[in-house]
Amino acid sequence: GEDVEQSLFLSVREGDSSVINCTYTDSSSTYLYWYKQEPGAGLQLLTYIFSNMDMKQDQRLTVLLNKKDKHLSLRIADTQTGDSAIYFCAEFNNAGNMLTFGGGTRLMVKP
Amino acid sequence: NAGVTQTPKFQVLKTGQSMTLQCAQDMNHNSMYWYRQDPGMGLRLIYYSASEGTTDKGEVPNGYNVSRLNKREFSLRLESAAPSQTSVYFCASSEAVVVVEQFFGPGTRLTVL
Numbered sequence: 001g002e003d004v005e006q007s008l009f010l011s012v013r014e015g016d017s018s019v020i021n022c023t024y025t026d027s028s029s030t031y032l033y034w035y036k037q038e039p040g041a042g043l044q045l046l047t048y049i050f051s052n053m054d055m056k057q058d059q060r061l062t063v064l065l066n067k068k069d070k071h072l073s074l075r076i077a078d079t080q081t082g083d084s085a086i087y088f089c090a091e092f093n094n095a096g097n098m099l100t101f102g103g104g105t106r107l108m109v110k111p
Numbered sequence: 112n113a114g115v116t117q118t119p120k121f122q123v124l125k126t127g128q129s130m131t132l133q134c135a136q137d138m139n140h141n142s143m144y145w146y147r148q149d150p151g152m153g154l155r156l157i158y159y160s161a162s163e164g165t166t167d168k169g170e171v172p173n174g175y176n177v178s179r180l181n182k183r184e185f186s187l188r189l190e191s192a193a194p195s196q197t198s199v200y201f202c203a204s205s206e207a208v209v210v211v212e213q214f215f216g217p218g219t220r221l222t223v224l
Contacts, residue, residue, distance in 0.1 A: 004153070008151065033211075041217055042215030042218055043154070043215045045211075045212045048211055048212075097159075099154075099213065101153030102153050103152055103153045
């Protein structure tokens with residue numbers, strides 16, 4: 001079945017850029033997503049990219065998609081302490097009608 | 112708008128007990144979902160309801176049942192709870208299944224002893 005993998009943990013200093021990486025196995029994914037989960041809360045959609053795009057920029061967020069390598073990344077510029085959270089990569093497959101999530105990357109931002 | 116609400120926030124059960132987790136949305140969405148979140152495993156889909164009157168199994172449906180009571184409400188029932196069902200449960204909704212964004216509730220933390 002589909003599989004989405006992420007590293008567990010990332011630590012950066014405030015003001016630096018953060019890059020969170022994700023790999024997936026399903027080549028028929030139509031949309032790929034980044035969700036953010038703050039402590040004790042549900043998930044919030046941060047951004048998404050359609051599978052025919054290579055890059056999407058949204059203020060401090062840049063999403064890069066390499067379809068050949070099935071690799072998705074999220075870059076957060078000028079990372080702030082408020083960006084500390086767990087970030088989930090997810091893919092949507094039309095055939096399965098469901099989102100498949102990675103295990104999440106915990107981002108810690110040090111002042 | 113409250114968005115997606117879930118009750119209860121916390122629950123402790125003994126093995127073999129039953130309970131129902133409630134979810135409601137006020138966004139007039141057609142599709143609703145139940146996920147469980149376990150450490151390091153992301154969210155896994157238990158059941159979903161593409162529209163009122165329909166329900167379908169997700170990735171991990173065993174041990175659970177669901178009811179789409181009306182367009183607003185989608186409940187998840189554990190008939191005979193097991194320790195393996197200790198998890199955080201999230202309900203979500205979206206305008207339809209094939210849309211960009213799902214909106215999530217705050218979660219229910221369930222412990223089965």
